[in-house]
Amino acid sequence: MSENSSFFSQICVAQCGGRCCDPWWGIISYTVVRKNIFAGLNDFNAELLKGIDERAKRIIEGYKTSETPPRPLFSLPERYNISITDIKMSGRGATVNILAMFAFRCLFLSQDKTCAIHPGSMNDVDMRPPHCGFMGSLNAKPGEKGYCRIIHAAQAASDSSEAIKRAIDMEGEASGKYYREGFSTAEEASEAIINSLKEYQRRNTPKPMSFDKTSVPGRNDPCYCGSSKKYKKCHGQ
Numbered sequence: 001m002s003e004n005s006s007f008f009s010q011i012c013v014a015q016c017g018g019r020c021c022d023p024w025w026g027i028i029s030y031t032v033v034r035k036n037i038f039a040g041l042n043d044f045n046a047e048l049l050k051g052i053d054e055r056a057k058r059i060i061e062g063y064k065t066s067e068t069p070p071r072p073l074f075s076l077p078e079r080y081n082i083s084i085t086d087i088k089m090s091g092r093g094a095t096v097n098i099l100a101m102f103a104f105r106c107l108f109l110s111q112d113k114t115c116a117i118h119p120g121s122m123n124d125v126d127m128r129p130p131h132c133g134f135m136g137s138l139n140a141k142p143g144e145k146g147y148c149r150i151i152h153a154a155q156a157a158s159d160s161s162e163a164i165k166r167a168i169d170m171e172g173e174a175s176g177k178y179y180r181e182g183f184s185t186a187e188e189a190s191e192a193i194i195n196s197l198k199e200y201q202r203r204n205t206p207k208p209m210s211f212d213k214t215s216v217p218g219r220n221d222p223c224y225c226g227s228s229k230k231y232k233k234c235h236g237q
């Protein structure tokens with residue numbers, strides 16, 4: 001067996017069904033700082049769409065096989081899942097933190113969930129793309145290439161078959177949720193962001209004070225506006 005076969009684990013594919021690549025999620029967080037964000041939501045929509053397109057293309061550009069010439073792993077994203085993680089208002093404008101997740105279908109993942117290029121050694125040339133899932137390297141630590149939560153959970157637990165099942169369910173649920181909540185087009189994803197901003201604006205705009213004409217205060221009564229002045233010295237002037 002070649003050294004590369006260690007990247008296959010008995011857990012991968014046979015039990016897990018290749019969740020690391022099906023779909024493969026590209027995750028990007030970025031910040032937009034803008035003056036008057038609410039006054040120019042149409043402009044912001046165009047800016048968002050441009051940003052989504054550029055970022056998705058950057059991922060497609062970055063994930064290729066190591067062959068010469070390289071082949072790309074992805075074409076267009078299959079799902080766009082974009083959300084606002086935080087909005088900060090300041091005197092100068094708004095800072096909007098965005099989390100963008102793009103689901104790609106790897107062109108090398110076959111129908112039976114096996115990877116067409118793993119182990120990907122041909123004439124001693126490693127064809128594996130530098131950044132892809134690597135299908136569960138048993139020795140990888142969190143944050144390293146090939147680290148998989150399913151395999152890690154199985155290694156850490158005494159009853160590994162139960163741990164594998166639980167971890168697979170958790171991964172499946174999380175990625176299924178992102179998938180369901182995502183959109184098929186960048187336009188829909190952008191619209192969802194704009195709607196979140198409108199909702200934020202609606203919730204944070206003080207309601208105009210209602211004034212009931214049937215209960216006009218007397219001239220010496222406290223003013224209805226809460227200024228603690230007499231009505232005649234305040235709104236009654």
Ligand code: SF4
Pocket residue numbers: 020021024073106107108109114115116117118129132133134135
């Ligand atoms: S090349 Fe193989 S391991 Fe990498 S993302 Fe594609 S199917 Fe997964």
Ligand code: SF4
Pocket residue numbers: 009011012013016017018019020021133134135136137148149150151
């Ligand atoms: S690396 Fe992890 S997620 Fe990918 S196929 Fe193996 S067990 Fe599943």
